[in-house]
Amino acid sequence: MALVRAGKGKSEILEQTQAVVGVNNVSLKVPKGAISVIMGLSGSGKSTLARCVNRIIEPDAGQLLLDGEDYTTCTPGRMRDLRRRRISMVFQNFGLLPNQTVIDNVALGLKLRREPLAERHRKAGEMLEIVGLSEWASHLPGELSGGMRQRVGLARALATEADVLIMDEAFSALDPLIRTEMQDELLRLQTTLHKTVLFITHDFQEALRLGTRIAVMADGSVIRDGTPQEIVIDPQHDYVAAFTRNVDRARLFDAASVMVETPADGQGGQFVLDDTGQVAGWSAPGGAPASGAYIAVRPDTRLIDIARAASRGRGPIAVVDEAGRFRGRIPEEALLAGIAGDAETMKGTRPDA
Amino acid sequence: MLDPDQVYIPLASWIQIAIEWIADHFRPLFRSIRWPVDELLNAINGTLEVTPPLLLIALFGLLALWLAGRRTALFTVVSLVFILLLGIWYETLTTLSLIATAIVVCVAIGIPLGILCARSDRAWGILRPILDVMQTTPSFVYLIPVVMLFGVGTVPGAVAVIVVAVPPLIRFTNIGIRGVDQELIEAGIAFGATERQLLWEIQLPQALPTILGGLNQTVLLAMVMSVIVAMIGAEGLGLVVLQGLGRLDVGRAAVGGIGIVLMAIILDRLTQAVADRDPRARAGQSRISGAFARLFGGGHRRAEARLEASLDSKT
Structure with a gap:
């Protein structure tokens, strides 16, 4: 530890002491009820970090706080x-007991805390219903497909009613289609359960889809930490930029991140608003009367959908909220710049803006 | 010059003196080791002998049917009837009691020792060379100290059988538990298992196929040794063979030999069937059969392959 504090590099310490520094000086706040993603390539220390959180691996130094309680x-x-x-956990290769039925696997945590059998099966049954595997309760894990097995793993983690969920590469062993399906499933569950999820992955796309916040790790340290949009707009780090380069921005960014808040554009054309702030129409440059031809989108509409609408419809694009009130407009060049990833035209979500 | 006919190191007399000293000073210890073996052996043998032979054969047949299926059950019944007709029934029962006693004691000693070895590298470091020596020593050689320390007869014979048969069970238990998937262990810890829960809920059930493979080895070694211990006066089928040889009565010796072979095949089939059981056949039934399904679950072949791989990687 003294070597780490003295600021020696990881390889230097390995040479001197044969000890591998797994995770070094990581300080993360995992907000309640949100999915926090830790993203990094293999060997970056992300799984070690996850195991430090529930002390399967004992950290040599540092502090672990849960609701302010130091449980280090x-x-x-x-x-x-x-x-x-x-705190419960979901494992990469599911970690299911192969000789126990699905329902007994789900009830593992309840069994370990010595709840009576009937109670265990009642709760485990409920969890199986949530993940849609009720009819598989008395089968063995070996008879299930990978995706179904991980649903069992998820149900097992949910069954203890723990509010913190550590998911260590939970979907990495699944094939791409099933993986996407499981991501949707997790997002769907999250809308009702609001667990505090710490999701570990090496897949940046997965991190972007799931994460409310993302921390990128390399060599045992967190090198970038922020919301998905912040990280893509401003990677701050070559290593992070290598991941963000191939991101499909059109699907990540929404109308709010590219819109301009005035109703008028440079050529003199403008949206005409009524007394309640709703869009009454659009007047072309030169003061022609308002006509109805414009496209309305919500602030959270993805750029890809806006582009699709723009290619089909006619007229300028207005951003309106749920009540129909005008929020801003999206000039065509801003839409294109947003999709192309030109950071200068992006606003609102930049950390320094 | 060294004279080949001369003894320079009187090792024989040293060992003689050492063993005599041990026998003299530790007599209570060996008595107390002997006592439970004696009791167990007598209880099992007594029970088997008072049971009517045909009832016993029927019970064995049912056991074989339940564990291993119709073919093994048929073989078991036919073999036992044949043994009964050959007139070596009581000798067979004595051998069976000897093996049964040895297995009970081996399980009671071997599995806890195996668990200890799996949990502590130091214990395994100490026990491993001892097991290596024990398994390379011809079983014949064990007879010497056993006679010196425990005397002659069926009970010392049982002690010798135990000593020979226990190493594989320790080894397989150790390897079985060490071979449990790390993620399963982590899952146990992550859901708040105590050390004891981890052992009983996760490690032992997962290691069971391997442990049962070890038990199969132990049973077969016990079978072999139960014949050899006839030389120190243990009764049973081995004694039939030994007497036949002593009197140049080839027929009698052959009858004993046939009895031994039939017994060995039955025991091997039954213990292998236990290790091979498919949990799926029983999943979801009553709790007792469910418990058995779990108890005997997992693929034995897979475990063997894993075991061989792990042994390969160690050599």
Whole structure:
């Protein structure tokens, strides 16, 4: 540890002590009820970090806080209690017991905390219903497909009613189609369950889809931390930029990130608003009367959908909120720049803006 | 010059003195080792002998039917009837009791030791060379210290059988538990398992196919040794063979030999069937059969392949 504090590099320490520095000086706040993604390539220390969080791997230094309680050095009994009731985990290769039925696997956490059998099966049954595997309850995991097995793993993690969920490369062992399906499933569950999820992945696309916040790790340290849009707009780091380069911006960014808040454009044309702030129409440059030809989109509409609408419709693009009130307009060049990834035209979501 | 006919190191007399000293000073220890083996052996043998032979054959047949299926059950019944007709029934029962006693004691000693070895590298470091020596020593050689320390007869014979048969069970238990998928262990810890829960809920059930493979080895070694211990006066089928040889009565010796072979095949089939059971056949049935399904779950072949791979990587 002294070497780490002295600021020696990872390879230097490996040479001197044969000890590998897994995770170094990572300070993360994982906000309640959101999906926080830790993204990094293999060897970057992300799985080690995840295992430090529930102390499967004991950190040599540092502090772990859960709701302000420091559990870094708590008694084994207290730690077990936390693992049984507060923090659960989903594993890359599912970690299911092959000789126990699906429902018994889901009930593992409940069994370990010694709940009676009937209660275990009742709760596990409910969880299986949530992940849509009720009719598989008495089958063995070996009879299920990969995606279904991970649903069982997810149900097992949910069954303990823990509010913190560590998902270590949970979808990485699944093939791409099933992976997307599971991501949707997780997002769907999250809308009702609001768990605090710490999601570990090496897949940047997955991080972008799931993450409310993303932390990018390399060599045991977090090198970039922010919302998906912040990271794509401004990677701040060559290593991060290598990932963001291939991002499909049209699907990541929304109308709010490219819109201009005035109703008038440079050529003199403008949206005409009525008293309640709703769009009454569009007047062409030169003061011609308002005509109805314009395209309305919501602030959270993705650029890809706006582009699709623009290619079909006629007239300028207005951003309106749920009540129909005018929020801004999107000039064509801003839409194109947003899709092309020209950071200078982006606004609103930039951290320094 | 060194004279080949001369003994320079009187190792024989040293060992004699050492063993005599041990026998003299540790008599209570060996008595107390002997006692449970004696009791167990007598209890099993007594029970088997008072049971009517045909009832016993029927029970074995049912056991074989339940564990291994119709073919093995048929073979078991026919073989046992044949043994009964050959007139070596009581000798067979004695051998069977000897093996049964040895297995009970081996399980009671071997599995806990195997678990200990799996959890502590230091324990495995100490026990491994001992097991290596034990398994390379011809079983014949064990007879010497056993006679010195425990005397002659069926009970010392049982002790010798135990000593010979226990190493594979320790080894397989150790390897079985060490071979449990790391992610399953982590899953157990992550959901708040205590050390004991981890052992009983995850490690032992997962290692069971391997442990049962070890048990199969132990049973076969016990079978072999139960014959050899006839030389220190243990009764049973081995004694039939030994007497036949002593009197140049080839027929009698052959009858004993046939009995031994039939017993060995039955025991091997039954213990292999236990290790081979497919949990799927029983999943979702009553709790007892469900428990058995879990108990005997997992693929034995897979475990063997894994075991061989792990052994290969170690050599």
